[in-house]
Amino acid sequence: ETGVTQTPRHLVMGMTNKKSLKCEQHLGHNAMYWYKQSAKKPLELMFVYNFKEQTENNSVPSRFSPECPNSSHLFLHLHTLQPEDSALYLCASSQPGTSGGGTQYFGPGTRLLVL
Amino acid sequence: QQQVKQSPQSLIVQKGGISIINCAYENTAFDYFPWYQQFPGKGPALLIAIRPDVSEKKEGRFTISFNKSAKQFSLHIMDSQPGDSATYFCAASSQTGANNLFFGTGTRLTVIP
Secondary structure, X not given: OOOEEEEOOEEEEOOOOEEEEEEEEOOOOOEEEEEEEOOOOOOEEEEEEEOOEEEEEOOOOOOEEEEEXXXXXXXXXXXXXXXXXXXXXXXXXXXXXXXXXXXXXEOOOEEEEEO | XXXXXXXXXXXXXXXXXXXXXXXXXXXXXXXXXXXXEEOOOOOXXXXXXXXXXXXXXXXXXXXXXXXXXXXXXXXXXXXXXXXXXXXXXXXXXXXXXXXXXXXXXXXXXXXXX
16 A cells, blocks of 8 residues: 555544554655544644654643554554544654655545544 | 634635635744645645745646735636535645644635536
């Protein structure tokens, strides 16, 4: 596969469930991102990892827990979510320090519904 | 505080017409301004980008116009086609920062055949 892949593509979970979203990038990038996309809102940056180190946590509630075991994989662990957490969760990657600076490549997203 | 403001929220254009989407920013440290295109069920994809050392960049039917003094930039889609129907996001970032992108709220474009 090429580019940025995300699994699952769709997820329905109850408020007491624990689930994980997975992202994999095949672009050789060293920065990975999680975004939340809700209707009629700007994309909300949640977490940033540079060279496997978390460099940004954008005031995200602790019920979202990221994990970056290597520069190609990124996970978002979910537990005790709220219905307002229902959204499209997008993963992206980029190569820090390149002339493209800021060019991020997105996966297709995971559509999450919390009941 | 929203770093990048985008308008309009939605736009309907006849096939062959010109689609224009506008964005404004406040942070003068921003030095990279990409536009992303998103189709339903897909993630955003980079469409075209500009740096503030030029006032215009053109790629095919897509043109970015950049006004540094006004802190505004816009996307023009010439000869709009039904296949251009998508949501468009402007964004801005600073290379001196962490390459984090600040996105506008998006414009849903519908091109009518």
